[in-house]
Amino acid sequence: MNFNLQTQSTTMYPGVTISVCIIFFSWHVINAEDCPLGRDEPMHYEAKLYKDLLCAYSYEHRPVTDHKKTVTVKVRFSIKYLNFDSLEETFTVHSWVAMSWLDEFLHWEPANYGDIKELQLESHEIWTPRMALFNADASVYQSDLFYTTCTVDYKGIVTCVPHIAHSGICRTSLTRWPYDVQNCSLYFGSWMHKGEQVNFTFYSSQPIVTSDFQNGSDWSLLRVTNERLPGIYACCPNDTYPMLKYTFVLKREAAGPAAVVVIPSIVIVLITLSSVLLGVKDNVRLILLCFSLFGHFTFLTEIGYDIPKHGADTPIILLFVRDSMVVTLTAILVTLLLMSITKRALPAPGWIISLNRLLASGPGKYVVFTEFDPSDSSKHRLAEDDGNAHEETKRSTDWIQFANLVNSFMFIVIFLVYFILICIYIPYD
Incomplete structure (x- = not known):
């Protein structure tokens, strides 16, 4: 008699058995992920600030409270090494690219966080500008994204200094070969955003740094000049697409x-x-x-x-x-x-x-x-x-x-x- 009742109850309530199994499994999983004693999540000021800043933060959109505002990105190139392949007419620049902008969602009061005025964040966790090279070498894949550690101050000023190699096309002038001097230009800007959305510009002081530059075996760098092109076109009179132009003057080692x-x-x-x-x-x-x-x-x-x-x-x-x-x-x-x-x-x-x-x-x-x-x-x-x-x-x-x-x-x-x-x-x- 008892056997029949148990069989009948199991047959009549199969959902109860499944629910019990799920609860039992979840309890084991939760207990398996528990940290040992003394290994609780740190809750000092830096960890709290990190958690509060990234709470409900979206890196997919421009960091402005009003969509009509412009994000101004200041750029500085610290050139380390360059390579010019005159046979293929390709020009590669290795440099540390310093970029700085204001993120309106990454500011805080230092008094509320132990007087912390600067914090380090990974670039993939926050919004970063996508600066594309317009005359890039198509045979080499070059992403306009970068991955590095950035610094953020309490006012929301973000500064990232990634190490990037840009490879572009440079048409050579061979008239004076092998005592030739080449002028190679690289054009940078935003691929999709207009100048009213993301405005690239230079640092007011030292937009180009060559103090740590090392000449290659075949070419020596004479000078580097920078110029900001306003990007005004007849097709789009109400919009601008500014570009940053860097011109490198190279001299061949002709010995x-x-x-x-x-x-x-x-x-x-x-x-x-x-x-x-x-x-x-x-x-x-x-x-x-x-x-x-x-x-x-x-x-x-x-x-x-x-x-x-x-x-x-x-x-x-x-x-x-x-x-x-x-x-x-x-x-x-x-x-x-x-x-x-x-x-x-x-x-x-x-x-x-x-x-x-x-x-x-x-x-x-x-x-x-x-x-x-x-x-x-x-x-x-x-x-x-x-x-x-x-x-x-x-x-x-x-x-x-x-x-x-x-x-x-x-x-x-x-x-x-x-x-x-x-x-x-x-x-x-």
């Missing part, structure tokens, strides 16, 4: 590129000029000119590896090597022509003989600096007793004199051309 490109370019010019000074019939002259031409191709390849592949400007050193290669090729062709002239057996035309005599008897003889072939001079001495041989030697001498005249004129022209090219195209520090 390495100059040793690889600039100095060898001057050397191949000297090789070309020296080869022209040699005798017209000297085969070493032709070998040196061919070596100089090969050197031009080599340096063009080296410059192609060093200059940025997306650069819009052409380095003037590249134009110098190009024009110098054309001059060297012209010298090779003229050398081959002069070598063929010296081997002619036909008598020289009258105008060539007259030109040779005019230069030999006038001041023009000082322009012709190359000597006659010694073998031809010895032939001339041996031919004094032989009339036919004397006539043949005389014809050969006329052609050689004319070849030397043309060679001297070519040297003067090449020298002037290289002088102009060096003055225009060779960069200098």
Whole structure:
């Protein structure tokens, strides 16, 4: 009989059994989370202030009591290190970014909290400005959020100093490569808020700090300038979208590129000029000119590896090597022509003989600096007793004199051309 009553009661009241189980389980969970004796929640002034400030606080909305008010955020960059990749045209700045603003919900009376006038809070617990980089490098993910420890004073002034690396795009100017100076700008502002909601501006004193900056191996920082752009556009006459512009002026450390490109370019010019000074019939002259031409191709390849592949400007050193290669090729062709002239057996035309005599008897003889072939001079001495041989030697001498005249004129022209090219195209520090 009793068994039947128990069975009937269990069947009639299944909810009672479930409720008892839930209560029993909850009691065990609560007891498991209890702290041991002496480990109660601290209730000193700092903990009480922390609890009171964040009570019912929302970090998702601007910290103003009136939605029409503007949150003014002061920004200061303390630059530590920078990296400029000229090949990819990307510019990265590592800095401590100090930001300060007024949070109207984070103020208190110090007398009510043990005279505490400053408190530290984590940035993810309070509202923080989202300062975006507008010309950011799209290949690198960069969040406009930051995570750090911020300080708050009793008036509600919040100050955060996160360490942030900003990577942006910087179009290079390669005209003076490798002695080039680059101007790279970074543009910061609020991505969604208008200037009437979140107003970014600079600290009144020292908006940029470079006392702890360290130059990299390839670039040195000359100066940094800051400018606030009002952000007034024709599309939105009643709204503003201000931006903070930082311009970094960088100078390339050109000792390495100059040793690889600039100095060898001057050397191949000297090789070309020296080869022209040699005798017209000297085969070493032709070998040196061919070596100089090969050197031009080599340096063009080296410059192609060093200059940025997306650069819009052409380095003037590249134009110098190009024009110098054309001059060297012209010298090779003229050398081959002069070598063929010296081997002619036909008598020289009258105008060539007259030109040779005019230069030999006038001041023009000082322009012709190359000597006659010694073998031809010895032939001339041996031919004094032989009339036919004397006539043949005389014809050969006329052609050689004319070849030397043309060679001297070519040297003067090449020298002037290289002088102009060096003055225009060779960069200098």
